[in-house]
Amino acid sequence: MRADLVLTNARIYTVDPANPWAEAVAVVGERIVGVGSTRELEPWVGPGTRVLDLQGRLVLPGFTDSHVHFIEGGQTLLSVQLHGAQTPAEFTARIAAKARELPEGEWILGGNWDHQYFPHAELPRRDWIDAATPRHPVCVSRMDGHMVLCNSLALRLAGLDRDTPAPDGGAIVRDAGGEPTGVLKDAARDMVYRHIPEATPGQLRAWAETALHEAAAQGVTTVHDVSGERGFAVYQDLLLEGRLTTRIALFFPIAEVDAVLKLDLKSGFGADRLRFIGLKGFTDGSLGSGTALFFEPYSDEPGNRGLFHQQMFPEGVMERRVQAADASGLNVAVHAIGDRAVATLLDIFQTLARRPGRRLRMEHAQHLRPADVERMAQLGVIASVQPYHAIDDGRWAEGRIGQERAPWAFPYRSFLDAGVPMAFGSDWPVAPMNPIMAIYAAVTRASLDGRHPDGWVPTQRIPLEAAIHEATMGGAYAECAELDKGSITPGKLGDLVVLDRNLFEIPSAEIKDASVLMTICGGSIVFQKQPPD
Secondary structure, eight states, rough: OOOOOEEEEEEEOOOOTTTTTEEEEEETEEEEEEEEEETTGGGGTTTOOEEETTTOEEEEEEEEEEEEOOHHHHHHHHEEEOOOSSHHHHHHHHHHHHHHOOOOOOOBBBEEEEEESGGGGGOOOOGTTTTTTTTSOOOEEESSSSEEEEOOOHHHHHTOOTTOOOOOOEEEEEOTTOOEEEEEEEGGHHHTTTTOOOHHHHHHHHHHHHHEEEEEEETTEEEEETHHHHHHHHHHHHHTTOOOOOOEEEEEGGGGGGHHHHOOOOOOOOOOOOOEEEEEEEEOOOTTTTTOOOSSSSBBBTOOOOOOOOOGGTTTTTHHHHHHHHHOOOEEEEEEHHHHHHHHHHHHTTSOOTTTOOOOOOEEOOOOOHOOOOHHHHTTTEEOOOOOHHHHTTTTTHHHHHHHHHBBBHHHHHHHTTTEEEOOOOOOOOOOOOOHHHHHHHHHHOTSSOOOOOOOOOOOOHHHHHHHHTHHHHHHHHHHHHTTSOOTTTSSSSSSEEEESGGSSSSSSGGGGOOEEEEETTEEEEEEEOOOO
16 A cells, blocks of 8 residues: 655654654545654655655644634625724724625624724724714624624614613613613624524635635644534535535534434534534623623723623523533533633533543633632643633733733643643634644733733743644544544544744744645645745
């Protein structure tokens, strides 16, 4: 037997402790069959073998992004781009330009705005955009997805006015006169969402294809889609057509647990390219929206401790859903950001009986009390974290949580030292789907504004080897797929990424400048920036 693909003369960091470095790798079909020196793998080369001489370039296992909203990410790339808008005028101009592109009556969605860029971190208001969008309903999200801005037309369509009460788990921002400003938080967003037309199959297809292209370009060979139910149908079509160039592991909403139990669906069901891996839930909101749930008030909002998510109502429902899922062998992943949300979720996890092979996941795990890091370790809870958030929120987070809580924000080193399993993700489109930036963020913690070049809370930096592990093997473990991927090991899937520079030989500050030259999924090249020299 000869290999279909052999990479030679490379610097291969395998993430396999039994054989951490190699020079060559051979793939037959979708699986790795050999890892070693170029000379050792010569017997795998035959007339039909594609041999790539990488001339010393770094090869890593294909990256796993353990937390994405995949369809929404593709949609965002094709929607109005508001991230990075520095002023109200720029914000308004971008929405006005999109309105001129679209047919009258079509909704303007997407956005990814961040009010922290505006002077005095002012929240946007509907009067900024009403004049530019008289015939286009607008509902554009803040980058964390927990807050939206709607124009007056969208509010009218939703029947939302000064007399509308906020729902449990949500907030309607109002001006001094009691009128809605257009900003809706968490559960209040649903009051407008239900009036937005369903995406057509054609739109879903376009969004999925855009997302797949982006994943391949970033070296991502597996994503954990935490909004997986939305794209399930189009993913099946792409799988049957052989066009699923990224492996997709799906989470369905934990609110649908009863329907999943009726089907007797189990975590891990599916194929290598498309699998169901569990149920996803929420306990609270986000720090940027002021809805992450804390024991003590926000430092800059003394009357605000955040909100429980609507999935926590009525009281006890989340505990019952988690228990029902776990008892049936379903893995669960639950969003928790504020320290009270983290503690509440751990209380729920602590009620579960021990079960071999379980993967309990806490999504985000951003702000903790020290004792809860130890509790996560004792319970074996995986910290599914997004390091880019640490260097983005690091621009302003301390003003929200204060100096006392800051040392336990995004506590990656504490997780590592305590033995808490970690899996790196992006939360795309909330943040870029860029695993190299995640590695850079975890290693340096250098905030994006340049104010903390040695790291915001530098005691929570982690070594490069650990960061690469969490971007590869950590994600595989979180998916219960550590026997199939996550390292460059014979028998595992041939998912590989080639970088333009060796991360081990450059200053940590330069990691962010590295880029992907080639992405290989199952032995097939799905992205190539340029042919190797």
